[in-house]
Amino acid sequence: MARVYNWQIGREMSYWYPESRPQKQFAAVFDINKCIACQTCTVACKTTWTSGRGQEYMLWNNVESKPYGCYPLAWDLKLLDMLNGQEWTGNRYDGQTIFESAPAGERALGWRPETQDYAYPNVGEDDCSGQVNGGASFSMPHMNWFFYLARICNHCTYPSCLSSCPRSSIYKRPEDGIVLVDQGRCRGYQECVRACPYKKVFFNPMTGTSEKCIACFPKIEQGIQPQCFVNCIGKIRMAGWISKPENARADNPIDYLVHIKKVALPLFPQFGLEPNVYYIPPIHVPTSFTRQLFGPGVDEAIRTYRNAPNDRDLAGLLCLLGSSEMMMPRWKRQGDTVMGLDEKGVELVRVPMNEPVHIRPAFDRLYQVQRTNCP
Amino acid sequence: MRAVIWVLIMTMLLAAACRSPAPRSNEVVAVAAGTVPADPSDPIWRNAPEYAAKLLPQDLVDPRLMKASTAEVLVRAVIAGSEIAFRLEWTDPSKSDLPGAGQFIDACAIQIPARIEPDLPDPQMGMPGKPVEIAYWRADWQASVNGREDSIKSLFPNAAIDHYPYDAPPLQPGSPEQQEFAKRYAPADAVGNRREGARPNPVEDLLAEGPGTLSPATRTTSRASGVYGQPGWSVVIVRSLPEGLAPLTRTQVAFAIWEGSLDEVGARKMRSAWIPLAIREAE
Ligand code: SF4
Ligand code: SF4
Numbered sequence: 113m114a115r116v117y118n119w120q121i122g123r124e125m126s127y128w129y130p131e132s133r134p135q136k137q138f139a140a141v142f143d144i145n146k147c148i149a150c151q152t153c154t155v156a157c158k159t160t161w162t163s164g165r166g167q168e169y170m171l172w173n174n175v176e177s178k179p180y181g182c183y184p185l186a187w188d189l190k191l192l193d194m195l196n197g198q199e200w201t202g203n204r205y206d207g208q209t210i211f212e213s214a215p216a217g218e219r220a221l222g223w224r225p226e227t228q229d230y231a232y233p234n235v236g237e238d239d240c241s242g243q244v245n246g247g248a249s250f251s252m253p254h255m256n257w258f259f260y261l262a263r264i265c266n267h268c269t270y271p272s273c274l275s276s277c278p279r280s281s282i283y284k285r286p287e288d289g290i291v292l293v294d295q296g297r298c299r300g301y302q303e304c305v306r307a308c309p310y311k312k313v314f315f316n317p318m319t320g321t322s323e324k325c326i327a328c329f330p331k332i333e334q335g336i337q338p339q340c341f342v343n344c345i346g347k348i349r350m351a352g353w354i355s356k357p358e359n360a361r362a363d364n365p366i367d368y369l370v371h372i373k374k375v376a377l378p379l380f381p382q383f384g385l386e387p388n389v390y391y392i393p394p395i396h397v398p399t400s401f402t403r404q405l406f407g408p409g410v411d412e413a414i415r416t417y418r419n420a421p422n423d424r425d426l427a428g429l430l431c432l433l434g435s436s437e438m439m440m441p442r443w444k445r446q447g448d449t450v451m452g453l454d455e456k457g458v459e460l461v462r463v464p465m466n467e468p469v470h471i472r473p474a475f476d477r478l479y480q481v482q483r484t485n486c487p
Numbered sequence: 488m489r490a491v492i493w494v495l496i497m498t499m500l501l502a503a504a505c506r507s508p509a510p511r512s513n514e515v516v517a518v519a520a521g522t523v524p525a526d527p528s529d530p531i532w533r534n535a536p537e538y539a540a541k542l543l544p545q546d547l548v549d550p551r552l553m554k555a556s557t558a559e560v561l562v563r564a565v566i567a568g569s570e571i572a573f574r575l576e577w578t579d580p581s582k583s584d585l586p587g588a589g590q591f592i593d594a595c596a597i598q599i600p601a602r603i604e605p606d607l608p609d610p611q612m613g614m615p616g617k618p619v620e621i622a623y624w625r626a627d628w629q630a631s632v633n634g635r636e637d638s639i640k641s642l643f644p645n646a647a648i649d650h651y652p653y654d655a656p657p658l659q660p661g662s663p664e665q666q667e668f669a670k671r672y673a674p675a676d677a678v679g680n681r682r683e684g685a686r687p688n689p690v691e692d693l694l695a696e697g698p699g700t701l702s703p704a705t706r707t708t709s710r711a712s713g714v715y716g717q718p719g720w721s722v723v724i725v726r727s728l729p730e731g732l733a734p735l736t737r738t739q740v741a742f743a744i745w746e747g748s749l750d751e752v753g754a755r756k757m758r759s760a761w762i763p764l765a766i767r768e769a770e
Contacts, residue, residue, distance in 0.1 A: 163651065163652050163672065164651060164652075164653075164669075164671075164672025164673055165638075165639055165651060165672065165673065166673075166683075168639065168646070168648070169588075216553065217546065217549060217550060217551030217552070217553045218549065218550055218551075219549050219550060224588075224589045224750070225589060226587075226588060226589035226590070227587045227588045227589065227590065229588070230588060276550070278548070278549070278698065278753055278754050279699050279701065279753075280699060295675040295677075295678050295680060296675070296678040296679070296680045297680070298675065298680070298682075299682065299701070300586070300682050300683075301752045302588070302589070302591075302752065303550060303753065305588065305589075314588070315586075315587070315588045315589075316673075317585075317587045317588070317590075317639075317642055317683065318639060318642075318673065318683055318684070319673050319674070319675040319676055319682060319683055319684070320586060320675065320681075320682025320683035320684075321674075321675040321682055323674070
């Protein structure tokens with residue numbers, strides 16, 4: 113085991129391989145507050161990548177209703193249960209990561225789902241955390257609540273899928289940090305399925321190898337965002353590149369949201385993988401729940417997000433999510449307009465922060481008819 | 488007449504008693520025969536002495552097998568011409584030959600140093616510069632050879648599939664275009680890594696130079712046949728005679744068994760130490 117630095121837990125930790133960051137790291141921000149669980153992302157991925165034999169059950173992208181929803185069954189609860197105390201002191205995690213709590217003979221703490229565990233793609237869909245009594249939903253955070261958690265592979269900085277493979281069949285691309293299973297080398301041992309805490313590697317029983325989200329690398333290589341991003345109806349997603357915190361750039365949209373505004377947070381940072389999908393936490397959910405999912409930064413992130421109407425840059429940048437299919441490694445705001453830019457600063461898209469509003473009177477005087485909104 | 492029949496019966500019984508059970512041996516002795524037996528029930532096996540190979544959990548490299556399972560594998564060997572056949576028999580109360588999430592497959596393997604030399608490679612998959620040859624048999628491959636259909640319905644009989652994109656018109660089922668298109672949806676197959684699917688042979692020849700280095704041999708020349716019954720598996724693997732192995736030379740052999748129902752796969756296996764392998768010419 114090597115000692116590596118994981119900024120998400122504010123300390124060094126043990127990992128199977130020494131620290132080796134890619135030249136660029138693929139990352140994403142998902143604004144949970146905008147997700148409507150239409151599953152368009154799920155279908156976009158499914159039809160693009162996993163409509164073959166043996167892939168029937170696989171959802172490289174899935175959306176689950178929290179608190180009860182999960183795919184595969186209890187993916188999060190099982191590991192949380194195994195991973196004892198998860199205390200933080202400020203931004204430093206005092207508990208053990210899955211690497212540090214690996215039992216004898218294992219490279220990481222983990223468990224392996226069985227076929228049945230994949231049979232309920234979103235058990236608990238739209239189930240509320242409790243009974244909704246009169247008036248309960250009118251306070252913030254809500255007394256009873258649910259929210260949608262869209263999940264893909266996190267293309268982790270310290271992937272446990274990769275470190276658990278005894279054959280080194282999983283690799284992290286140095287050019288973009290995307291984590292891939294070498295389909296020529298994998299022998300289907302399912303060690304990665306056991307070790308990935310997010311359960312984002314899937315065993316294909318018809319090819320006998322494990323398969324996973326590929327971050328749509330053929331699109332990324334052309335500067336285009338992945339399928340589940342560009343098809344998102346709610347425009348909750350943005351793909352980009354994340355820097356180490358000390359190298360954060362204000363004109364990099366991912367850096368700005370994650371490092372500068374700290375409004376987007378990793379999922380279960382305490383597992384220790386430095387996952388690279390960052391979530392803007394749901395603002396209507398008690399933070400006693402979301403703190404466990406997104407770490408100690410949740411309260412501050414929610415305060416920052418709720419203050420967006422007074423923060424022109426943050427509000428502007430949030431308007432860029434879902435505005436173009438192109439990757440936008442840079443951005444800037446000019447007045448009420450926000451622009452997505454390429455690496456050289458060339459404009460890719462321009463979005464007004466306030467859409468023009470036209471109010472049509474309910475009665476149309478010209479035709480002497482009442483207007484309706486029906487199509 | 489009755490006396491003649493009695494004499495005949497007694498002679499046959501005596502002959503059988505002399506042949507079986509074969510004496511246990513303290514090394515694997517391959518006896519020469521006219522042809523190598525392809526089948527575990529071939530009577531030729533009775534001529535070969537039986538070696539009981541004690542198995543240990545693989546607990547030297549992670550991931551390890553922390554709990555011992557299959558205690559021993561009974562081995563017999565026969566040579567004929569340029570081939571050597573091994574019969575491996577072990578107790579396994581449950582047949583595991585269906586692949587799936589969290590499901591693992593019964594399997595066995597025979598390992599022999601690639602070269603006969605005084606310094607042996609590590610018994611754990613060899614070492615750099617000292618490769619080992621491995622013949623690896625798997626129960627799901629055997630099921631495929633025995634005629635199990637290459638369909639998701641073989642794994643989930645009630646599965647309902649609308650269609651696969653490569654099954655849709657205008658592609659003609661079975662046509663080269665259709666098969667080429669289907670590969671796009673089976674990436675491992677597309678790069679020639681056939682871990683599952685229809686196959687003519689349930690065994691694979693491999694090379695290794697240490698844990699984690701297993702790779703396919705240039706081509707598989709071994710063949711195998713496995714039968715499940717009580718108390719477990721009986722598998723014959725026929726491979727080419729190790730280079731240089733002759734009546735007056737010895738090499739070493741090691742065995743590994745995977746018990747699928749106990750999640751044994753890859754490095755999580757029961758394995759033997761090196762065991763001397765000798766040849767005995769026909770008497
Ligand atoms: S989320 Fe899981 S599959 Fe993806 S890189 Fe991390 S450990 Fe690997
Ligand atoms: S990034 Fe691509 S491969 Fe990964 S979940 Fe989204 S659509 Fe699927």
